[in-house]
Amino acid sequence: xxxxxxxxxxxxxxxxxxxxxxxxxxxxxxxxxxxxxxxxxxxxxxxxxxxxxxxxxxxxxxxxxxxxxxxxxxxxxxxxxxxxxxxxxxxxxxxx
Amino acid sequence: xxxxxxxxxxxxxxxxxxxxxxxxxxxxxxxxxxxxxxxxxxxxxxxxxxxxxxxxxxxxxxxxxxxxxxxxxxxxxxxxxxxxxxxxxxxxxxxx
Numbered sequence: 001x002x003x004x005x006x007x008x009x010x011x012x013x014x015x016x017x018x019x020x021x022x023x024x025x026x027x028x029x030x031x032x033x034x035x036x037x038x039x040x041x042x043x044x045x046x047x048x049x050x051x052x053x054x055x056x057x058x059x060x061x062x063x064x065x066x067x068x069x070x071x072x073x074x075x076x077x078x079x080x081x082x083x084x085x086x087x088x089x090x091x092x093x094x095x096x
Numbered sequence: 097x098x099x100x101x102x103x104x105x106x107x108x109x110x111x112x113x114x115x116x117x118x119x120x121x122x123x124x125x126x127x128x129x130x131x132x133x134x135x136x137x138x139x140x141x142x143x144x145x146x147x148x149x150x151x152x153x154x155x156x157x158x159x160x161x162x163x164x165x166x167x168x169x170x171x172x173x174x175x176x177x178x179x180x181x182x183x184x185x186x187x188x189x190x191x192x
Contacts, residue, residue: 003134005144022157026190034130034191036148038099038184048101048125048184050146052132052191076178088134088144091115095130095148095191 001033001090002059004051007040007083008059015045018078025067031058033096045080052090097129097186098155099129100147103136103179111141114174118145121163127154129192140178 010018019037025034031054040046053059063067090096102171106114122131127150136142149155158164186192 003132003144005146016187023146023188029190032190034132034189036099036120036130036146036189036192038186041183048099048182050101050132086144087137089137090132091112092119092132093130093132093133094125094128096132 001096002053002056003088003090004049004053004059005084005088006049008047008049008079009043009081009083010045010047011078011080012045014078015039015047019047021071021075021078026051029062029065029068031055032062046083048084052096053068056087059093061067085090097169097192098149098152098156099178099186100145100149101182101184102145102147103140103181104143104145104175105177106141106143107174107176108141111135111143114171115143117167117171117174118143122165125158125161125164127151128158129187142179144180150192152183 034052038048130148132146134144
């Protein structure tokens, strides 16, 4: 399984709006086992996204889904900066 | 919901063994919505653990469970160093 751990800095004041856009419709992505959006309590505008996919190919393919492309377009103006980006090899766990 | 994003460095060569210890029995922890163990493909001995709990109290309480204490005692000698430790406020997602 392919994992991602990443962070974004939202435009000031827009973090929750960006989180809601990222969360809308994440249920239906083929090959997506986990997609979690969280706020950093110590950095006002930072969001953390952690994802688990069947494979890196499944993640890549998701970026072409019309609803994901629409979410990216809607969210992009609310992103101030990209932060962490780590790819992982998921061994296993609860909630997959 | 309360989230954790953390990393450990295992004693060289012991990463998979440490992952297996962390994964054994994580299904039964009350209040645990997600507990995922992953290898860092760019750092030979690094593991990433991402967790989501109903509350910080549920996470704290889990540390007193006999099976969790046993896993901590078994895993401790295989941990070379602690890395990242971030607490988050989980907004939502798929797989919770």
